[in-house]
Amino acid sequence: MSEVIVITSGKGGVGKTTTTANIGAGLALLGKKVVLIDADIGLRNLDVVMGLENRIVYNVIDVVEGSCRLKQALIKDKRFDNLYLLPAAQTRDKSAITPQQMRKLCSGLKEEYDYVLIDCPAGIEQGFKNAIAGADKAIVVTTPEVSAIRDADRIIGLLEANELRNPSLIVNRIRTQMVKRGDMLSIDDVVDVLAVHLIGAIPDDEQIVISTNNGDPIVGTQSVLSGKAFTNICKRILGEDVPFIDLHSPKGFISRLKNMIKFGNS
Amino acid sequence: MKESVLIKGNQHGLTLILNPDIDFETLKEELKKKIIDGKSFFGKAKVSLMLKGRELIEEEQNALVQLITDYSDLSIICLMDEHFEQANEELKNDSEDADNEAFFYRGTLRSGQVLNMDKSIIIIGDVNPGAKVISKGNIIVLGALKGNVHAGCEGNIQAFVVALSMEPLQIIISDVIARSPDKAEKQTLNEPKIAFVEGHSIYIEPLNHNRLNEIAMPN
Numbered sequence: 001m002s003e004v005i006v007i008t009s010g011k012g013g014v015g016k017t018t019t020t021a022n023i024g025a026g027l028a029l030l031g032k033k034v035v036l037i038d039a040d041i042g043l044r045n046l047d048v049v050m051g052l053e054n055r056i057v058y059n060v061i062d063v064v065e066g067s068c069r070l071k072q073a074l075i076k077d078k079r080f081d082n083l084y085l086l087p088a089a090q091t092r093d094k095s096a097i098t099p100q101q102m103r104k105l106c107s108g109l110k111e112e113y114d115y116v117l118i119d120c121p122a123g124i125e126q127g128f129k130n131a132i133a134g135a136d137k138a139i140v141v142t143t144p145e146v147s148a149i150r151d152a153d154r155i156i157g158l159l160e161a162n163e164l165r166n167p168s169l170i171v172n173r174i175r176t177q178m179v180k181r182g183d184m185l186s187i188d189d190v191v192d193v194l195a196v197h198l199i200g201a202i203p204d205d206e207q208i209v210i211s212t213n214n215g216d217p218i219v220g221t222q223s224v225l226s227g228k229a230f231t232n233i234c235k236r237i238l239g240e241d242v243p244f245i246d247l248h249s250p251k252g253f254i255s256r257l258k259n260m261i262k263f264g265n266s
Numbered sequence: 267m268k269e270s271v272l273i274k275g276n277q278h279g280l281t282l283i284l285n286p287d288i289d290f291e292t293l294k295e296e297l298k299k300k301i302i303d304g305k306s307f308f309g310k311a312k313v314s315l316m317l318k319g320r321e322l323i324e325e326e327q328n329a330l331v332q333l334i335t336d337y338s339d340l341s342i343i344c345l346m347d348e349h350f351e352q353a354n355e356e357l358k359n360d361s362e363d364a365d366n367e368a369f370f371y372r373g374t375l376r377s378g379q380v381l382n383m384d385k386s387i388i389i390i391g392d393v394n395p396g397a398k399v400i401s402k403g404n405i406i407v408l409g410a411l412k413g414n415v416h417a418g419c420e421g422n423i424q425a426f427v428v429a430l431s432m433e434p435l436q437i438i439i440s441d442v443i444a445r446s447p448d449k450a451e452k453q454t455l456n457e458p459k460i461a462f463v464e465g466h467s468i469y470i471e472p473l474n475h476n477r478l479n480e481i482a483m484p485n
Contacts, residue, residue: 042378044396053395054435054445078448090378090396215448 002110005117005237006039006135008159010151012122014143015172015202018212019230020119021049023139026219026234028083032114035074035084037105039131040121041096044088051078051215052085061089064101070108079216084113094126099133106134115237124158132159138167139199144174144185149193156196168199170233175204176247200233202226203247270296273304278346279313282330284320294333301337310339316346368403375399375413395435404428414438423463426481428473432459437468444468 007020017040024036037060038046047053058073063086070086077083086109089096109116118135121127132138138159142152152169159167171190178184187201202208205226211218219234221227225245232242270293272283284293301308315331322330331342368386375381375389377396386403397413399405404425405417411429416438418425423440436445442463458473460481471477 051448054448056436057443091380091398 002114002116003137004106004110004135005115005137005139006120006132006164007117007139007141008120008128008131008155009122009141009148010124010155011142011148014141014148016122016141017045017049017119018208019139019141019170019172019202020046020117021212022217022219022227022230023234023237024050024083024115024117025077025080025217026230027115027117027237028077028080029220029231030234030238031082032238033082033112034115034117035086035109035113037086037109037116037118038088039102039118039127041088041127042090042093043121044090046119047075047085047087049212049215050085050217052087053215056087059087059089060105061092061096064097064105070105094121094130097130099129102130102133104134124154128155128158132162132164135164138164139170140167140194140196141170141172142190142194143172144179144187144190146185149185149190153194156194167196169194169196170199171201173204174201174247180248199236200229201244201247202229271300273300276316279311279315279342280308280334280340281316281318283318284322286320290326294329297330298333298337301334305338308338308340312341312343314344314346315342368406374409377413393429393434401425427461428458430458431456432461432470434461437461437470439463439468442466442468 007016007023009016020036024034027034036046036050038044039060040046041061047056052075055075058068060073062068063070063073074084074086077085106116106118116134118131120131140152140155140159142148156167159165169191171187174187175184179186187198191198203225205224207221207224208218208226218224218227219230222231225247229245232245235242270285270288274281274283282297315334317327317330327345331345334340335342368388369383371381371387371389372391374391375393375397377394380398380400381387381389382400384402386405387399387401388406388408389399390408392409393399393407393411393413393415395412398416399407399413400416400419402418402420402422405415405427407415407427407429409429410431411427411434413434414436415427415434417427418440419438421440423442425439427434427437427439434446436443438444439461440463444461444467459470460473460477461468461470463469
């Protein structure tokens, strides 16, 4: 029952890598054996967000070119023994690997891991084609911005054309106050436009920025709303029926959000 | 009065300046005497030989090479012709040579860039995270080292890495590897540091006078 899931968005900077890191860590926290593949060859980030940059010796290109064994390139996570990272090469580009090679790599990893998560690069070119080649399922990440939604729509179309139907949607960086004022699209608006299954909504959160910079995924930190939201996404991936968090609840969160907005304006 | 043979050192080995006006057998005798006298001075080394001042046929050249290798501990790895004074490939690859020659790189090495040289490398600039410097010899960064370095990459365990600001992700010297700590330590004093191997571990220490003396006179 292993699954290969690609996390993609079309547009850059919407939070693919952060989402991959957090879902990976979250699934590992729930006891699953997980491997993350960074498919963003030449602009790798997942290792930095996971805080594993200093452990990289071999990478995915070394594996497909046969310069090392797969086991040598896999990096074990700092916190979870059942979470591994296969880093991208930084000195090469997207053409260094082919969709066929990715497919072979994914099917090999599937035998040993419960979940294989692929961090897709931005864009729709070769990097995207490589990343989706071996995937069974797709998660599309977007933010409540018109441009990001436009790109997500395009991506959903391309996924369907490649036999990846019914992708799940994550709406990232929701700012409740702005939605309330009518200055930002709501989750429902986004789902209306894209008409795909919503698997999670993540509030915009300072803590995410801090955790990303520290190389320490926030998932599992139940006191932080975004951490909780990621945990819920992981549970939904495992098939649990978890109710959505009410992002409008006044308890603590709003005041924190207010502070953040102030911070953003200063 | 002109000497029959003059022995000079050059950057890669020895140059013999031969008197063209005397008989070859006399010249050989003179050279033999000088080589024997200088045996301990020359020591044991791999050198290249350059012959100047006299036209020699191949047999004569071979005879001179034979004579030098017979009466000293030197081994001649190549003969250099007067018009071709550049370093021989084989010499260039010699690790001792990598230790004594350096390549200057001016500018910042950014993520994804790789600098790979046979010679030692001196970088006037920073090495950013994600950049890689690989050398058969030593690596000196006159700036901040925040990326990956591999010194003595063909097995020279004596190789070292120096940086004005030492905060690398990874250092490899020969086949010994060290990585940065996960919790970033607050650097109290940003002073020049040196990384070297001792007992199969990499040590990073401030670059002080004692350390410099050890580099200048190994053993």
